[in-house]
Each structure stands twice: as structure tokens, then as C-alpha cells.
Amino acid sequence: MKLAVDFHIHTALSPCADNDMTPNNIVNMSILKGLDAIAITDHNSIENCGACIELSQDKDILVIPGLELQTKEEIHLVCLFRNIESASQFQSIVYSRLKEENIPEIFGRQLIFDKEDNIIGENKKMLIASADISVNEAFDKVRKQGGIIFPAHIDRSGYSIIANLGFIPANLPMKVVEISKRCDLEKLISENKYLLKYQFLRNSDAHYLADIMERENFIEVKRKSIESIFEALL
Numbered sequence: 268m269k270l271a272v273d274f275h276i277h278t279a280l281s282p283c284a285d286n287d288m289t290p291n292n293i294v295n296m297s298i299l300k301g302l303d304a305i306a307i308t309d310h311n312s313i314e315n316c317g318a319c320i321e322l323s324q325d326k327d328i329l330v331i332p333g334l335e336l337q338t339k340e341e342i343h344l345v346c347l348f349r350n351i352e353s354a355s356q357f358q359s360i361v362y363s364r365l366k367e368e369n370i371p372e373i374f375g376r377q378l379i380f381d382k383e384d385n386i387i388g389e390n391k392k393m394l395i396a397s398a399d400i401s402v403n404e405a406f407d408k409v410r411k412q413g414g415i416i417f418p419a420h421i422d423r424s425g426y427s428i429i430a431n432l433g434f435i436p437a438n439l440p441m442k443v444v445e446i447s448k449r450c451d452l453e454k455l456i457s458e459n460k461y462l463l464k465y466q467f468l469r470n471s472d473a474h475y476l477a478d479i480m481e482r483e484n485f486i487e488v489k490r491k492s493i494e495s496i497f498e499a500l501l
Contacts, residue, residue, distance in 0.1 A: 270488055270496070273297065273480035274306035274331065275345055275419065275445065275470035278315040281335075282375030282395055284474040289384040290318040292476055297328060301482030304329035304496060306347050310394040311336060311361050313354045314379050320351065321382040331493055335419060336361060336405055337397045343419035343426040344402065345445055345470075346409045347500075349493055353412040360408055364399040365392045402428070406439055415500050417443045420472060421462075422450040429459065437461075443468050443500050448480070468500075 276293060277284040297305045307316045307330060316332035323330040332354040333347040348354035368391055369377055377390040400408070409416040418428040418435065421444050428435055435444070444465045446452060456462055468486070473479045488495040 268488060269485040270303040270491060271301055271482040271485055272304045273302055273471050274347065274468065275308050275472045276305055276479060277309050277474050278307060279378040280309040280312055280315045280390060282369065282377050286378065287476055290315060290322050290380050290382060291384045294319055294322045294326065294328065296476045296479050298326060300479055302328060302480065303491060304331065306331040306333045308333040308335045308345055311365060311398055312390060312394050313358045314390060316354060317351055318380050318382045329491065329493055334358065338402050338405055339397050339399055340402055340431055341397055341426060342402055342428045342431050344405055344416055345419045346414055346416045348412060348414040349497060353414060357409060357412050357414065361398050362392065365396060367393040367396050369393045410440065415497060417441050417445055419445050420447040422446050422455050442466050445470050447472060
């Protein structure tokens with residue numbers, strides 16, 4: 268079966284995201300747009316994943332916990348996990364490698380919600396900073412938690428593995444790379460023919476509700492479950 272997906276969505280925990288990116292707004296907008304599965308991937312944090320997963324329990328949509336890691340090379344990697352427990356263990360590693368405190372007046376607030384969209388806290392760490400974790404270490408740590416990790420928006424000129432390194436290292440254990448919502452895939456491949464060995468996953472990187480994907484990008488799975496999604500992407 269095919270699932271319509273968007274595996275890169277930010278909540279208002281990410282300081283660069285709109286304050287309307289609350290758990291209820293995201294889950295309900297994703298349902299309205301016809302999505303079968305989404306992933307919550309805030310910058311360097313999973314703290315709004317739990318509320319989004321709770322909301323999905325009685326709805327016809329899967330919510331995968333994750334985060335968008337910014338490595339010491341200033342490369343963005345999407346990290347997805349089977350459950351909150353394994354995601355939390357990786358988040359602890361990331362938090363131990365973030366040293367600066369956020370300045371809300373400059374970078375924006377970092378809001379934590381419950382499942383009713385009540386603000387229950389603000390994250391004090393500077394989540395848009397780079398964690399002191401290399402790309403290679405990130406792959407090792409995520410995979411040890413049974414997670415999936417892949418480079419984000421490889422077609423962009425900033426915070427992408429190709430822009431920052433000039434290529435994707437062949438030793439990275441993955442079969443999936445992410446392209447942005449409006450990526451010209453034909454042009455990207457013509458300039459980087461080695462990319463043909465990868466599976467392309469087009470995600471929104473939504474920071475605003477309107478940016479969440481429509482029912483237009485699909486993955487083939489055996490059944491509608493997080494485990495089947497992981498089987499398809501690993």
C-alpha cells in the first residue's frame with residue numbers, strides 16, 4: 268500500500284517556526300491535507316513530539332517522533348525514531364552537546380505544548396545552534412537507537428550536506444536522502460549523478476501550516492504502521 272507522507276515538520280518549539288505550529292493545528296492540518304503519516308522534527312529537540320503522538324491516537328494518522336539535528340559541520344540531518352523512549356535517549360545526547368542559551372528576543376521563543384495546545388514551558392537551550400556532534404557520530408548514535416537518519420534538503424545552498432561538504436560521503440549507511448518541496452530533481456541529478464543510488468524523499472520542512480505537504484508524495488509499505496515505514500526507509 269502507499270502512504271502519503273511528510274516527514275519534516277516543525278512546531279513552535281523551533282524558534283524559526285510560526286507560533287501557530289501547535290500540536291492540534293499540525294495534526295489536524297495534516298489530516299485535512301490527506302496525509303497518512305507525518306514526522307515532527309524540531310531543531311535539536313523532540314519535546315513536542317509526545318503531544319502530537321497523543322493527539323494522533325484516536326485519529327487516522329501516524330505521527331513519528333524525530334528531530335532535525337544540526338551537526339558541528341552545520342549540516343542538517345533528519346532523525347526519526349520508532350518511539351518516544353528511543354528519541355528521548357538521543358535527545359539527551361544532543362542536549363549534552365548544546366552549550367548556549369536561547370535569546371528569545373533575537374531568535375524567537377521555543378514553545379512546549381501539551382495535547383490541548385496549552386503552553387507548558389519554553390526550552391532554554393539555543394536549539395538553532397550546532398550540537399557538538401559530527402555527521403559520522405550522528406549516524407552511529409541514531410542507528411544504535413534503532414532510528415533512521417538521512418541528510419535534509421540536499422538541494423539547498425545552506426545547511427545541506429552537499430553545500431557544506433561538496434558531496435555525500437559514500438560510507439554513510441543510508442538509502443534515503445531528502446529533497447525540498449520545490450526541488451528540481453532532474454537538475455539535481457544531472458549535477459550529481461551519484462545520487463541515483465539513493466531513494467528520494469520529498470518533505471516540506473514546514474515552519475508554517477500552509478507549507479505542510481498535500482497528498483502528493485508517497486512511500487510504498489506493507490501496512491500502515493511505523494514499523495513498516497521504517498522497513499521501507501532502512
